[in-house]
Amino acid sequence: MSKGHRRKRAIVVGTGAGGSVMARALQGEYQVTILEAGGEFAPFSMPIDKLAGFRRTGMFFDERMIRMLIPNMLVEKTKDMVIVRGIGLGGTTTLATGNAVRYDGALKELGIDLDEQFDDLYRELPITTDHQRNWTETTRDMYRVFEEMGLDPVVTPKFLNASKCVGCGHCAIGCPTGAKWDTRMLIDEALGKGARLVTGCRVVGLEISGMQVTGVHTIRKGRKVLYRADLVVLAAGGLGTPVILEKSGIPCEKSLFVDPVLCVAGPAPGIGQDRQLLMPFISQQDGYILSPYMDYLSFFFNKSWRLPMKDMASIMIKLSDEEKGYTDGRKIDKVMSPADHKKMAEAVSLSRDILEKIGVPRDKQFLGTLNAGHPGGMLPLTAAEKDSLHNPALPDNLYIADATILPKSLGNPPILTIMALSKKIATVLLQK
Numbered sequence: 001m002s003k004g005h006r007r008k009r010a011i012v013v014g015t016g017a018g019g020s021v022m023a024r025a026l027q028g029e030y031q032v033t034i035l036e037a038g039g040e041f042a043p044f045s046m047p048i049d050k051l052a053g054f055r056r057t058g059m060f061f062d063e064r065m066i067r068m069l070i071p072n073m074l075v076e077k078t079k080d081m082v083i084v085r086g087i088g089l090g091g092t093t094t095l096a097t098g099n100a101v102r103y104d105g106a107l108k109e110l111g112i113d114l115d116e117q118f119d120d121l122y123r124e125l126p127i128t129t130d131h132q133r134n135w136t137e138t139t140r141d142m143y144r145v146f147e148e149m150g151l152d153p154v155v156t157p158k159f160l161n162a163s164k165c166v167g168c169g170h171c172a173i174g175c176p177t178g179a180k181w182d183t184r185m186l187i188d189e190a191l192g193k194g195a196r197l198v199t200g201c202r203v204v205g206l207e208i209s210g211m212q213v214t215g216v217h218t219i220r221k222g223r224k225v226l227y228r229a230d231l232v233v234l235a236a237g238g239l240g241t242p243v244i245l246e247k248s249g250i251p252c253e254k255s256l257f258v259d260p261v262l263c264v265a266g267p268a269p270g271i272g273q274d275r276q277l278l279m280p281f282i283s284q285q286d287g288y289i290l291s292p293y294m295d296y297l298s299f300f301f302n303k304s305w306r307l308p309m310k311d312m313a314s315i316m317i318k319l320s321d322e323e324k325g326y327t328d329g330r331k332i333d334k335v336m337s338p339a340d341h342k343k344m345a346e347a348v349s350l351s352r353d354i355l356e357k358i359g360v361p362r363d364k365q366f367l368g369t370l371n372a373g374h375p376g377g378m379l380p381l382t383a384a385e386k387d388s389l390h391n392p393a394l395p396d397n398l399y400i401a402d403a404t405i406l407p408k409s410l411g412n413p414p415i416l417t418i419m420a421l422s423k424k425i426a427t428v429l430l431q432k
């Protein structure tokens, strides 16, 4: 760089799936400042068996209280369901079960080719199905039942160092051995290249002049701070980014999807499903997926879930929902549509059949709490934006690189796809 030439400044908001990739890619060409609302991730560290004993006392009566156990897990409620996301370093990826699934069909339909970006990610990240070698007898039996029922289970690729995994089943509440990979590692790489990170810094709006964003308004420790930038990339997640845009006078669409999740469970004495990797395999059905999953929210907060974890079998349904919903930051307006309910009823019936085959009597089965953790879609990409990856309603130097721009509900784990998309957007920005 010639003397006197100022390096351009970029601000990346958020450290989850989209933000981490973007910050790492831009640092160097830009001087990147990463603004993150939360702090360091703190895993669940209390003995689950002891805490489970308190369920009968009625102490756990509202899912939003989960923050007392897992401080980085933010739970909000809509009329129909509980919505979960991660606030803190690593975003929601720290709470993820580590599924690394490519699911970019809807983007391909728009003409967005992410082959190169997925190839890069497969090379760069620890994505593996090696965990299959360590499956417990219970996992193998469940897999066999899925196969016998013609449900075509597929071993889930995981962001994982399989040799470090002890199969404790704590993937979604903070992996205790560091076996599960999350995006904090990418943030570390960005910092190693010279990026700056400001945690506890909530972005509340953008300063816009004509078709240029000139700064980012934040609140940190009760104080307002304005960050100036030449380029701003929002990656505050499917519920965070739309609120920043709305507060800055840029309306989003009422097309929020969330991928609703419901677990069907029942008594299976001694099955030990709590001591297995969560979602070890996935069965793709028409509009939903099925996978073995122990649901902590239902376990602590749903009155039907009173058995010890080790004595329960549980199958998760994850639905691809209709893209209808909205948030303005004060509330989340999202309900299951009639079509969603119909699909969910089919999925519940099939899950009941699976549990019966596993040995859980149908009349003893019960449902979990309807919840969701894949919000997105409120400023979806269109075919017209396939090359620019930029919505024309945005200022020229403002980009979005998170689930907000996904065109459709995936009904599938989205991290890998969001990361590939963010990588592609970074390439466009670096070529500009």
Ligand SMILES: Cc1cc2nc3c(=O)[nH]c(=O)nc-3n(C[C@H](O)[C@H](O)[C@H](O)COP(=O)(O)OP(=O)(O)OC[C@H]3O[C@@H](n4cnc5c(N)ncnc54)[C@H](O)[C@@H]3O)c2cc1C
Binding pocket: 013, 014, 015, 016, 017, 018, 019, 035, 036, 037, 038, 084, 085, 086, 087, 088, 089, 090, 091, 092, 093, 095, 096, 097, 098, 099, 100, 101, 172, 201, 202, 203, 204, 235, 236, 237, 238, 240, 241, 244, 372, 373, 374, 375, 401, 402, 403, 404, 412, 413, 414, 415, 416, 418
């Ligand atoms: C329990 C659970 C398990 C999951 N498991 C999987 C899985 O196994 N595989 C998978 O692919 N997906 C999984 N998901 C979903 C996945 O984690 C998310 O869809 C994905 O992380 C979304 O990426 P993102 O970049 O859009 O947002 P996020 O990863 O949520 O990142 C958003 C970031 O922005 C920050 N932020 C928010 N608002 C502001 C603000 N105003 N100012 C500054 N910073 C802000 C947040 O703190 C966060 O760091 C799971 C979700 C949950 C809830």
